[in-house]
Amino acid sequence: MAVPKAKFQSSAVIEAWKYICHLRVQLQKNKASLVLGAGISWDLRLPLWGALIEKIKSAMEPHAPEAKLVNDAPGKAALILFEIFYRYKKSEIEASETYNNNNLIERKILSDWREIIHEALYSETKEDERRDTIDKHPYFKEMLSFIKNSELTVNYNFDDYIEFGLSCQDLNPTRHERPYQTVWSHHAQFTKDRCVIYHPNGFLPFDKKKFQSENLIFSDGAFADQLLDGIGGGLSTLLHVLTKKTSILLGHSLTDSTLLHLLRKASTISPGNYNYFIRYMRDDETLDAHSRNAIFEANFNNYNLITLFFKNSDIREFLSAITIPEDDFIQASDILGIPTKYCYYMVGSIGIGKSTVLSQFGNLITLDEWFDERPPEMANSPENISTTKIITIDTWTNEQFGKKNNYLAGKSVGLFIIDRSPMDPLTFVVDVSEKERARSMLCEGIRPGKSAKTVERGEIIHLFGEPTEIWSRLITKRKETSWPPEKINELQEKSINLYRPLTPKMINSTGRKEVDVIRDVAKIIFSQAYMPADLDAELRKIANV
Numbered sequence: 001m002a003v004p005k006a007k008f009q010s011s012a013v014i015e016a017w018k019y020i021c022h023l024r025v026q027l028q029k030n031k032a033s034l035v036l037g038a039g040i041s042w043d044l045r046l047p048l049w050g051a052l053i054e055k056i057k058s059a060m061e062p063h064a065p066e067a068k069l070v071n072d073a074p075g076k077a078a079l080i081l082f083e084i085f086y087r088y089k090k091s092e093i094e095a096s097e098t099y100n101n102n103n104l105i106e107r108k109i110l111s112d113w114r115e116i117i118h119e120a121l122y123s124e125t126k127e128d129e130r131r132d133t134i135d136k137h138p139y140f141k142e143m144l145s146f147i148k149n150s151e152l153t154v155n156y157n158f159d160d161y162i163e164f165g166l167s168c169q170d171l172n173p174t175r176h177e178r179p180y181q182t183v184w185s186h187h188a189q190f191t192k193d194r195c196v197i198y199h200p201n202g203f204l205p206f207d208k209k210k211f212q213s214e215n216l217i218f219s220d221g222a223f224a225d226q227l228l229d230g231i232g233g234g235l236s237t238l239l240h241v242l243t244k245k246t247s248i249l250l251g252h253s254l255t256d257s258t259l260l261h262l263l264r265k266a267s268t269i270s271p272g273n274y275n276y277f278i279r280y281m282r283d284d285e286t287l288d289a290h291s292r293n294a295i296f297e298a299n300f301n302n303y304n305l306i307t308l309f310f311k312n313s314d315i316r317e318f319l320s321a322i323t324i325p326e327d328d329f330i331q332a333s334d335i336l337g338i339p340t341k342y343c344y345y346m347v348g349s350i351g352i353g354k355s356t357v358l359s360q361f362g363n364l365i366t367l368d369e370w371f372d373e374r375p376p377e378m379a380n381s382p383e384n385i386s387t388t389k390i391i392t393i394d395t396w397t398n399e400q401f402g403k404k405n406n407y408l409a410g411k412s413v414g415l416f417i418i419d420r421s422p423m424d425p426l427t428f429v430v431d432v433s434e435k436e437r438a439r440s441m442l443c444e445g446i447r448p449g450k451s452a453k454t455v456e457r458g459e460i461i462h463l464f465g466e467p468t469e470i471w472s473r474l475i476t477k478r479k480e481t482s483w484p485p486e487k488i489n490e491l492q493e494k495s496i497n498l499y500r501p502l503t504p505k506m507i508n509s510t511g512r513k514e515v516d517v518i519r520d521v522a523k524i525i526f527s528q529a530y531m532p533a534d535l536d537a538e539l540r541k542i543a544n545v
Helices: 011-015 017-028 038-044 049-060 065-069 074-096 102-121 127-136 140-147 161-167 220-231 236-244 257-269 289-303 312-323 326-336 354-358 387-409 424-428 434-446 467-476 485-502 514-525 535-543
Strands: 032-036 152-155 181-183 196-198 246-250 275-280 305-310 341-347 365-367 414-419 459-464 505-508
Touching: 011 017, 011 305, 011 312, 017 032, 017 246, 017 312, 017 326, 017 341, 017 414, 032 140, 032 236, 038 127, 038 140, 049 065, 049 074, 049 102, 065 074, 074 102, 127 140, 127 161, 140 161, 140 312, 152 236, 161 196, 236 257, 257 289, 275 289, 275 312, 289 305, 289 514, 305 312, 341 354, 341 514, 354 414, 354 514, 365 387, 387 414, 387 424, 387 434, 424 434, 424 485, 434 535, 459 485, 459 514, 467 485, 485 535, 505 514
Parallel strands: 032 152, 032 246, 152 196, 181 196, 246 275, 275 305, 341 414, 341 459, 365 414, 459 505
Antiparallel strands: none
16 A cells, blocks of 8 residues: 655755644734745846846946946945936936926936836836746745735835735635735734735835835935834834744845844844744755754844745745645644644742743743632642642642643644643642542543543643742742742752653743743744653553552
8 A cells, every 4th residue: 555645845844843833823823924035036037136236237327337336235335326326317307397396306316216226126027927937936826825814924025026926816816805905104004904015115016007105225324214213113013023923034134234123122022932034045055053053043042033944945845834724734744743732831839930931922822820710729838728628729720730631632733831730739739649639630630530531741841940039029929928938949849859750841940031031941842852741641650540
């Protein structure tokens, strides 16, 4: 019998399967975006920045031969070329006497400057060849599948190829209305739930008669102005995308100072929100493991970016894996033998900071400590609670962990971070043995009656710290009398010993900046490795069942 062939062949994509699961969930929740750079333009037969400058110089040469002598970097060259253009164009316009005041002259100069950029940008584009161009692009159709299911796409390029693709009926079947909204100002209100294309650097459509932006961010000076404007809130839309959504940066080289500023700012505003950066690899390009690791760590630690080293074919498979139907994705994962659900249990003593860390990972599926309102007595140390109340609390706790486990069992795809595991209550036992407590958790919480459910596997992230500092945190929560440092220390030691057989990832959460603790947690979650612990087997071992 023939073995089914895997739909996905790229080893780089298979290694990134955890990230694909993350992005699939985010896209379904309308919380994923593409941030597109100039790199996607190469296969659309559009000139990159350097080539665009050369075309502009050639167009200006008959009027200003000195334009050919401009050899500065593209951003600086654009500034110089505009000054040359401004000088000779102003003389021409004044000589024609058609525009009789300075305001009209200025507007005409800017219009003609846009015209010269338009001609250079679309110099190799023909109307009747546009569809063939996107058909031949290595991943344009897969990119379009992502975009049409996303609320907002950021396109740093001037061109309208994305809008053209969304208008192709076979690529994006729609009825009646235009299937997208194009904006270039952060002041603009979005009128659609999906397929808003935002051009922060300006918009210059192929059809000159279509609505377009008056200004283009095309020189070092314009980029500097954009950056200064951002300090006053002018980059709020971009900042929202990078802090509240999970974005894929595609076609970028990470040399744009404005984008780097935004990424750095986003990492300080939302330290637990991580985006993806596709570092493009030519087919003939290789990078050794040390270089890859250095690039990955630099982008991860400074910009909250997960770097993926992809060739064109890898990008195509990656985007396809994110956008194919759920049943097809589950089947493809099964054929490859790769999990689609990744669980991470956050454990540790009271006051260690689990909930604080958890709150920073809104881009994952997070499960709080309790599904329902907690009984007020649970704020006290178990020694200070009556036996009757302890029994009531244990029953309630079992039900809560049962609810969390049922929720996880019902999910097929995604990254889940869970506050506490079903083993945690064993550290709070007073009048019963760990054996009895483990049995009640299993029999009353996880699999009551004839249920055959098991505890969902997952990696254990164990926070620990100095008891006195933990106690100081509890003062603001008015719990310091119930949990003095010696009791915190005892609880922490119990927890460490309880989880030791499951090889937890240990993170010190005291005496450090909160952002550093969050980054350590993120490194575990976003590493390609995943070695889930068998919590059910450990609970059964303790319960002796």
